[in-house]
Amino acid sequence: MILAFEFTYLAHNGVLENLLKQSCLESGIKHLITREDTRVILYVEESEERLGAFADVLSASLPLSLFFKSSSVYVAESFPTQDESIPLLNIPLAFTPKKITSIETQSSPLYLLPYSEFNVASDTLSLFKEGEKILEASSSESFEDIYALLTTALCEGKTVQVKTASGLFVLGRIEKSKLLPSMKNVEVLPTDLSVVERMVVIRENEIKALATLERPSIRCKVNAMFAQKEILPTSRVLVRLADEWLVYHLCRRLFNQGVLFLFKAPATLLKADMCVLTSLNLPVVEPLQVSVLENGEIVLVKGKSYASKTLLENTKKFEEPSHGAFASIMQEHHLFDAKSSCFYLSKFYDDKLMNYSSEHGMLNLTSVPLPSSFEALFEQIAQNSESSARLIENYKNTYPEIYAQALHVKIPETLPKSVYSLWKIIAVVLGFTSDFDNGAEVLIELAEDFGGQKGPRMDYFLQKEDALISDMNYIKLIRSGMSFKLAGTDDATLSFGYVQSLAHFISDMSDYYKENLLNEKIALAGSLFGFRRFTEMVYKNLKPNHPICLNRELPIELNV
Numbered sequence: 001m002i003l004a005f006e007f008t009y010l011a012h013n014g015v016l017e018n019l020l021k022q023s024c025l026e027s028g029i030k031h032l033i034t035r036e037d038t039r040v041i042l043y044v045e046e047s048e049e050r051l052g053a054f055a056d057v058l059s060a061s062l063p064l065s066l067f068f069k070s071s072s073v074y075v076a077e078s079f080p081t082q083d084e085s086i087p088l089l090n091i092p093l094a095f096t097p098k099k100i101t102s103i104e105t106q107s108s109p110l111y112l113l114p115y116s117e118f119n120v121a122s123d124t125l126s127l128f129k130e131g132e133k134i135l136e137a138s139s140s141e142s143f144e145d146i147y148a149l150l151t152t153a154l155c156e157g158k159t160v161q162v163k164t165a166s167g168l169f170v171l172g173r174i175e176k177s178k179l180l181p182s183m184k185n186v187e188v189l190p191t192d193l194s195v196v197e198r199m200v201v202i203r204e205n206e207i208k209a210l211a212t213l214e215r216p217s218i219r220c221k222v223n224a225m226f227a228q229k230e231i232l233p234t235s236r237v238l239v240r241l242a243d244e245w246l247v248y249h250l251c252r253r254l255f256n257q258g259v260l261f262l263f264k265a266p267a268t269l270l271k272a273d274m275c276v277l278t279s280l281n282l283p284v285v286e287p288l289q290v291s292v293l294e295n296g297e298i299v300l301v302k303g304k305s306y307a308s309k310t311l312l313e314n315t316k317k318f319e320e321p322s323h324g325a326f327a328s329i330m331q332e333h334h335l336f337d338a339k340s341s342c343f344y345l346s347k348f349y350d351d352k353l354m355n356y357s358s359e360h361g362m363l364n365l366t367s368v369p370l371p372s373s374f375e376a377l378f379e380q381i382a383q384n385s386e387s388s389a390r391l392i393e394n395y396k397n398t399y400p401e402i403y404a405q406a407l408h409v410k411i412p413e414t415l416p417k418s419v420y421s422l423w424k425i426i427a428v429v430l431g432f433t434s435d436f437d438n439g440a441e442v443l444i445e446l447a448e449d450f451g452g453q454k455g456p457r458m459d460y461f462l463q464k465e466d467a468l469i470s471d472m473n474y475i476k477l478i479r480s481g482m483s484f485k486l487a488g489t490d491d492a493t494l495s496f497g498y499v500q501s502l503a504h505f506i507s508d509m510s511d512y513y514k515e516n517l518l519n520e521k522i523a524l525a526g527s528l529f530g531f532r533r534f535t536e537m538v539y540k541n542l543k544p545n546h547p548i549c550l551n552r553e554l555p556i557e558l559n560v
Contacts (some may be wrong), residue, residue: 002075003073003074004041004043005041005072005075007040007041007070008040009040010068012087012308012554013067013202013247013308013452015089016068016091017033017035017332018086018087018093018145018419021033023054023057023062029050030046031077032082034080034082034084037334043080049511059308062097063213064212065482066213066290081088087308090309091285092283092285093213095215095243096213098416099116100248103249112143113142114246114278115367117280117282118158120139122279123138124136124309125137125142125143125246127150128274128275129273129274132292146276150276151253153274154172154272157172158172159171159273160171162246163282164243165283165284169265169267170264170266170267170269172232172262172270173262174232174263177231177263178231179231180263180270183232184267185265186237186264187239187265188263189247189251189261190260190262191251191260192212192255193210193241196239198260200237202224205292205296209290211241214291214306216286216290217240217290218289218292219238221235221236235445247264264289286307287302288300288301290305291530293532293539295539300545301556302557303555307553307554310526311553312554321350322350322354323352323362324527325526325556325557325558326344326354326558328551329342329525329550329551330523330524333521333523335356337358338523339356339517339518339521340355340521341353341442341522342354342355342522345418345529346416346418346528347416349560351416351417351420352365358436363469366472368418368422368472370411370474371548372411372427374409374411377475380390380475384475391482397525401431402430411436421437421440422478424440425439425478426443426477426481429478430491444531446495447492447534448531452481454500455495456493458498459477460477460505461476468513500537509547510522510542519546524556525550525551525558526556527557527560542549
């Protein structure tokens with residue numbers, strides 16, 4: 001009997017093929033693995049009884065993965081005669097069900113190992129306190145001693161530096177997070193998956209994503225109950241489960257001691273009370289950050305370690321980030337023979353609206369200009385029309401402090417020409433914050449906190465409204481928000497209006513491109529699409545009329 005196990009696996013990193021190969025070799029079963037684009041098929045030939053047992057083993061051994069979308073099994077008519085080609089695997093697979101069971105099982109040679117690459121014959125784990133080595137371990141018994149000391153220290157409120165594949169980090173109880181000078185690049189580690197909802201608002205599909213093989217982080221809102229404790233200085237956190245065996249062992253012990261959350265901060269932010277070092281040279285793995293949409297679509301926000309090497313090499317050919325991002329989506333979705341448009345909206349680089357066709361190549365259609373200063377901005381609005389001049393005068397008289405404060409804020413010359421930068425400017429103009437650098441984040445969080453479904457329609461227009469090639473009109477965009485504020489609209493509603501109206505603008509422009517450029521696909525790229533609620537609105541508006549393409553295995557922002 002011949003069975004075919006068919007999988008849809010989006011990445012070309014060799015992970016699924018190698019896991020399937022390992023299961024087949026361990027079972028001693030005749031097999032062949034084939035791949036075509038995202039479709040991986042495992043053919044196995046054996047007696048019906050052995051195939052049934054193998055199917056059970058395979059089901060239990062395959063981990064959840066961000067890139068694993070669907071599977072099916074059917075009886076094949078014949079066994080393929082083609083050659084098998086298994087990609088080389090360069091990623092450590094530490095959190096498969098089999099590996100996790102092994103490091104928890106006393107009779108296993110992997111029991112209590114701190115790293116998946118650790119060799120007890122040649123590697124050591126050392127514990128330091130105040131610069132002095134107090135313990136060295138290379139066996140399960142001595143590992144237990146180190147874990148016990150670290151667990152006690154963390155329970156008592158001390159901090160511990162650990163080495164992981166993604167760098168050096170300091171761990172501490174979440175109650176000690178106020179020791180940190182900043183929460184930038186700081187993550188929250190639940191000590192068990194079951195406690196995640198005690199801190200943050202999170203959906204079921206996001207909880208599943210946290211537990212995948214890739215161990216990504218997800219940006220979440222702190223829930224009202226936890227916020228009342230005033231432990232955290234921020235309302236949004238990056239949540240990640242333990243992504244190294246050493247940290248996993250500590251989390252298990254801390255959970256049993258009633259410690260539910262740790263902070264994980266870059267070692268540059270805080271000097272630790274204790275330090276764990278290893279002689280092992282760990283492979284460098286760039287951690288992933290994802291956003292999980294309501295429809296189950298996963299947006300890869302950061303991290304390139306799980307992408308194929310061929311894709312990564314091809315992205316280096318482009319100097320312009322927007323062009324590289326668009327080209328990467330075209331390559332992943334095989335769009336070089338199709339007409340397609342791309343909305344590249346970034347937190348870090350200049351935005352671009354682009355179009356591609358085989359006849360004309362890649363064309364820039366729309367860029368985002370910025371005012372040189374707040375004074376120049378108010379003058380430009382006032383000079384636009386008599387009604388605009390009255391608007392500025394009325395705004396100045398109604399909100400004199402906000403107006404005066406804006407005039408003292410400098411717009412950096414190096415500011416990326418993007419909608420995100422415009423949101424920084426808008427946040428200051430409308431008085432959401434006087435902190436220019438954080439203005440866009442304030443606007444986004446206000447929009448995320450908005451409880452309704454519809455905000456005011458803000459004026460995202462082009463300077464030449466009927467032209468295919470034209471820059472965005474920031475004067476109308478900012479003026480519309482000032483008008484609504486004068487009408488008494490609150491900050492959260494204004495912010496939601498700006499985010500929702502951008503989603504409508506993308507939909508309107510997509511319709512316009514489809515009508516005038518005959519495009520067949522819409523590509524979404526850039527870090528602004530890492531904000532879940534915004535991207536969900538874009539999907540809702542586009543999906544009925546336009547096929548949407550996002551990166552499958554590369555992040556939406558390549559050069560971050």
